Amino acid sequence: MTRPLPAVIAAAQNAAHRMADRHTPFVMNDWYVAAFADDIKEQLLARTLLxxxxxxxxxxxxxxxxxxxxxxxxxxPLSAGTLTQDTIVCGYHGLRFNAEGDCIEVPSQANCPKNVGIRSYRTHERGAVVWIWMGEAELADLSKLPPQDWMESAEWERSQGYLSLQGSYVRLHENLLDLTHLSFLHAKSFGTPDYAKAAFESVIGDGQFALLRNVVPTTLPPVWAIPTGLTGQGQAARIVRSEFRSLGLHEVSVTFYDCHLPENDRPQFRIRTAHMPTPETATSTHYFIVHGRDFALDDPETTRFMHAQLFVAFQEDVDGLALQEQALASTPAEDLYEFSVAADAPAVAMRRYVLARQRQEAPD
Ligand code: FES
Ligand SMILES: [Fe+2]
Structure with missing residues (x-):
């Protein structure tokens, strides 16, 4: 086996120090998904975020x-207490807190101590999800939340799901900006052999990173071939844009069409997936997913079919990233190096950006 020269390892380790990884503290000043809206009910829900x-x-x-x-x-933990009339009563000695986090009752005495309470966080419910801002409250700004009109539009049919990832959210964003893995990690689900070799274009901007790939002609996997009717060998075009839009949102947009029909006479089928990773701990991530399509609307059977097929593929990412995390955790730091290839350019730029954001927030 070829063992890289110490200088090659040192160069790779040096490059890694300029990118975010699981050791990078969380970037607090941004919007992250806290929960699906229908997970939050008139009852206490405990969840670790960031x-x-x-x-x-x-x-x-x-x-x-x-x-x-x-x-x-x-x-x-107050989540072990009870919710009564929009206030939480602690399950240990009964102190009561209102929705702003102020202590409003101490059962064992007449008054509450002044200025005692717990931190409350700003949230914003939009469509299927509840966003949260956990950084400096005065910096919370809704204009920093990327628009996602399709997630609320009646012209799109949607389904949603949640996966618990035993891995870093940085690696999940990286996975989503690296579509060469489709031919391998997803060989049995929605990857096709031609995918990894298809030409791609990278868009690297300030805080915006995208990978564009046109796979034409291609054969669609069943998840899309069946609902679109593009079932022929080499019949379809698969036009993909995968984009990091913010620390809490990565969006994949795909258009399919029959590549043998003339341009102005071919129906287009569009899908979108919002991948919304929220760090739980350094090595675990809440992975919220909303998937939408602009065809076969009001067709619950198609929704069920696509959802089931897609979540097999997303589970492959979750399983793969958990294995990757285990391999990283069991490698001594002095032996740990990773090298990057050309297709990694947007992901490397994104990881540098995440590190820069964290350093901007909490300079050494
Ligand atoms: S610990 Fe909550 S009331 Fe004492
Ligand atoms: Fe994947």
Whole structure:
């Protein structure tokens, strides 16, 4: 076996230090998905996001509340308490907190100590998901949330799902910007052998990274061949744009059409997938997915079929990334190196950007 020269390893390790990885502290000043909207009900929901324990609930008026999940009296998780009239009563000694996180009752005495409470976080419910801002409250700005009109439009049919990834969110964003893995990791689901070799174009901007790939002609896998009717060998065009839009949102847009029909006389079938990774810990990630299509609307059987097929593929990513994390964790730091290839350029640029964002927030 060829063992790289120490100088090659040192160069690779040097390059890795300029990119975000699982050791990079979280970027706090951004919007991340906290939950699907219908996961937050009039009951307490505990969830760890960006390394912090939070408790969520919905008020009787329908407002989402996100609070620190730790009683400031003796640190009992408030999620182990009870929700009563839009307030949480701690399950240990009964201190009560309102939706703003203020302590409003101490059962064992007449008054609450002044200025005692827990942190509350700003949330924003939009379409199927609830976004959260966990950084500096005064920087929370809805204009920093990328638009996703299709996620609310009646012209798109949608389904959603959640996967728990035992791996870093940075690696998930990288996976989504690297579509050469489709021919291999997804060989049995939605990858085709021609995918890895198809020409691609990279778009590397300030905070925006995309990979464009036109696979023409190609044969579609069943997940799309069946709903579009493009079932012939070499019949289809598969035009893909995979884009990192923010730390909490990666979007894949694909157009399919019959590449043997004239340009102005061929139906186009579009799908979109919002991949929304939210770090749970350094090596685990909440992976929220919303998938949409602009054809076969009001066809629940097609929705069920595509959802089931797609989630087989997304599970392959989750399983692969968990294995990758295990391999990383069990390699001594001095032996750890990874080299990049040309197709990694957008992912490398994205990881450098994530590191720069973190350093900007918390300079050494
Ligand atoms: S720990 Fe919550 S009331 Fe004492
Ligand atoms: Fe994948």
């Amino acid at each position: 390394g912090r324990r939070l408790v969520f609930y919905r008020t009787r008026a329908g407002q989402v509340v996100a609070l620190e999940d730790r009683c400031p009296h003796r640190s009992m």
